[in-house]
Amino acid sequence: MTPAADFTPIPPACLIETLRNRDNFLVATHVNPDGDAVGSAVALSMALEKIGKKIVLVDKHPVSPQYFFLPGHERFHTYETFQASGHRVSDFETLVMLDCNTVGRIGLESVEQHPAIEELKGAVAGGMFSIIIDHHQVNNDFGNVKWIDSAAAATGILVYSIIKTMGIPITMDMAENLYTAIVIDTGNFRFDNTTPDVLRIAAELADYGVSPGVIYEEVYESFSEDRFRLYMQVIGSIELHGDIAVSVVTRKMLDETSTTADDTENFVSFPRLMREVKISALVRELNSGGCKVSLRSKGAINISEVAEYFGGGGHRNAAGCRINAGVEDAKRLVLEKISEMAKR
Numbered sequence: 413m414t415p416a417a418d419f420t421p422i423p424p425a426c427l428i429e430t431l432r433n434r435d436n437f438l439v440a441t442h443v444n445p446d447g448d449a450v451g452s453a454v455a456l457s458m459a460l461e462k463i464g465k466k467i468v469l470v471d472k473h474p475v476s477p478q479y480f481f482l483p484g485h486e487r488f489h490t491y492e493t494f495q496a497s498g499h500r501v502s503d504f505e506t507l508v509m510l511d512c513n514t515v516g517r518i519g520l521e522s523v524e525q526h527p528a529i530e531e532l533k534g535a536v537a538g539g540m541f542s543i544i545i546d547h548h549q550v551n552n553d554f555g556n557v558k559w560i561d562s563a564a565a566a567t568g569i570l571v572y573s574i575i576k577t578m579g580i581p582i583t584m585d586m587a588e589n590l591y592t593a594i595v596i597d598t599g600n601f602r603f604d605n606t607t608p609d610v611l612r613i614a615a616e617l618a619d620y621g622v623s624p625g626v627i628y629e630e631v632y633e634s635f636s637e638d639r640f641r642l643y644m645q646v647i648g649s650i651e652l653h654g655d656i657a658v659s660v661v662t663r664k665m666l667d668e669t670s671t672t673a674d675d676t677e678n679f680v681s682f683p684r685l686m687r688e689v690k691i692s693a694l695v696r697e698l699n700s701g702g703c704k705v706s707l708r709s710k711g712a713i714n715i716s717e718v719a720e721y722f723g724g725g726g727h728r729n730a731a732g733c734r735i736n737a738g739v740e741d742a743k744r745l746v747l748e749k750i751s752e753m754a755k756r
Contacts, residue, residue, distance in 0.1 A: 419609040420573040421561055428577055430506075430543060430557050436466045438504035438532075442512035443472045443519050445488075446677060447596030447631065449511040450475055451589035452545075452567040454484040456510065458586050459575045468504070470494050472519030472529075476674035481630040482592060483585040491519070491528035501531040501540075508543045511567040513550050513560060545570055547597075550725050562727065565605040568593025569613055587620035592627055597730075599681060600628060604711065604729055632678075642669040646679050646694075651743075655690040656750055657683035658743050662697045680706040691715060691750060695742050698734075703742040706732045718749045 439457055441449040449471075457467040469488045479485050489497065509518060520533045536542070544555035547570060549562035564570050568590045575582060582590075594614055598606045601614070618624060635643065642665060650659045661676050669675075673696065680694035690713055694706040705722070709715040709729045716731040722745075724733025735742040 419612050420576060421564055421570060423570070423574050423577050424557070424559055427543065427545075427557050427559050428574070431460065431465075431574070431578065432463075434506045434541070435464075436504045437468075437506050437508050438501065439467060439469045439508045439510060440518040440532075441469075441471055441510045442517040444673060445471050445473065445475060445511075447479055447482075448566045448568055448593040450479050450482060450485060450488070451591075451593030451596070452571045453510050454482060454487060455568070455586040455589040455593070456508070456545075456571045456574065457487060458484060458583065458589075459571075459578070459580045462580050463578070466504075468494070468499055470528075472522065473674075476677065478631070478634070478674065478677065479592070481634075482589055484589065491526050491532075495526075495528040501528070501535045506541045506543060507532075507536065508545065509555070510545050510571070511548070513544045513546045513548060513558070514552055514554060545574070548725060548727070565603075565607070565610045566594045566597035568597070569610070572613060572617070582617075582620055584621045587617045587622045588627070591617040591622045591624070592631065595627055595631060600632065605727070636675075638670045639675040642666065642671045642675055643679065643682075645669065646676070647682065650683055652689070653747055655688055656747065657686065657689045657692045658695065658747065659683060659693070660695045660697070660739055660743070662739060663699060680708050684708060684710060693743075693746050693750075695739055695746070697739050702734055702736040703739060704732065704734050705742060705746055707746075715750075717753055718746065721749055722746075 439453050441453050453469050457469055460467050471488055472491060474490050475485045475488050515536055520529060542555045544558040546560050547562055547564040547567050561570060572590050598610060645665050646659050646661055650657050676696060680692050683689050683692040690710050692708045696704045698704055707715040707719055714728045716726045716728055719726050719731035719733040722733035722735050726732055735745055
C-alpha cells in the first residue's frame with residue numbers, strides 16, 4: 413500500500429505517544445451520532461485493538477439503522493447496555509472523545525439520570541485522563557491531550573492520519589468506516605470543504621477495496637418507506653424567505669410516519685438543491701421541549717455565527733444549536749438572527 417502521504421494532516425506527537433503508551437480506552441462520541449462519528453470511532457477502535465489496546469465504544473444514543481451497513485457498528489454501547497454488559501467506567505484509564513469536544517456533547521449534561529452517566533460524570537470531574545480528537549472549533553479547556561483541526565473536512569480524516577502515522581495496517585473494514593465518515597461530512601464530496609487533499613485521501617481508501625457506489629447507495633438511496641414519507645412532509649413544510657429556506661420536523665410528523673429523529677439526518681441539506689437558496693435551516697421539535705436547529709450555507713456565508721449566538725457551534729457552512737422555544741418562535745428567532753448577520 414501507499415506509504416503515509418504528505419497531504420494528510422500531521423497528528424501531534426503527544427497524541428500518538430499517548431495512544432501508544434496507554435492501554436484501556438473508553439471511546440465516546442456525540443449524541444445522535446452521525447456517519448462521521450460512527451465511522452471514526454469504529455475505525456479507531458479497530459486500529460488500536462490491532463496493537464493490543466482495550467477499547468469500548470459508548471454513546472448516549474444507539475447507532476441509527478442508516479449506518480447498520482458499516483462493519484463494526486454493533487461495537488457501540490449506549491450507557492444502558494454499557495452497564496448491563498458488566499462494564500464500569502473505573503475499568504478505563506482514558507476517555508477518548510471523537511467528533512466532539514465538550515462533555516455536554518457526549519450526554520453528561522443530560523437531565524436524564526443513569527448510573528453509567530453519573531459514574532462517567534464523576535470520573536471526568538475527578539480528573540479522568542481525556543483525549544479530544546475533533547474538527548469542530550470550540551473554545552474550552554477540557555481535555556489533557558487535544559487535536560482539534562477545524563480545517564479537516566471530517567474527523568474521519570484525522571483518524572485516518574492517526575492510523576497511518578502509527579503504522580497500523582488499514583483493513584477493508586477500517587477503510588469503509590473512514591470513507592463513510594468523509595462522505596457524510598462532505599455531502600458526498602459536494603460541499604466546499606472537499607479539497608484536493610480530501611479527494612486524495614478518499615482515493616487511497618478506495619484502494620483498500622471500498623466501493624464508492626455502494627457507500628453512496630447505502631447513505632443516500634436506502635430510505636425506508638416511513639422515512640420517505642417523513643421526507644415528503646418535511647419538503648412540504650419548506651418556507652422561502654429570499655435566499656433562506658426554513659423547514660420543520662414536528663413530533664406529530666414523526667408520530668404520523670413512525671420515524672425518529674435519526675431519520676431526519678441530512679434533511680437540512682436538501683433545500684440547497686435550489687439555486688437561489690444560500691442558507692437552509694431545519695427546525696426540529698424536541699420531546700424534552702424546545703427545538704434543535706440545523707443550519708447549512710453555501711460559499712462564504714458563515715452560518716456558525718448564528719449557531720454560536722444561540723449557544724451552539726459548528727463550521728462555516730454547517731452548524732447547529734438548540735433554542736428553548738416552540739417551532740414557530742424558533743423559526744422566527746433564527747430568521748431574525750440570519751437577517752441581522754446579513755446586514756453587517
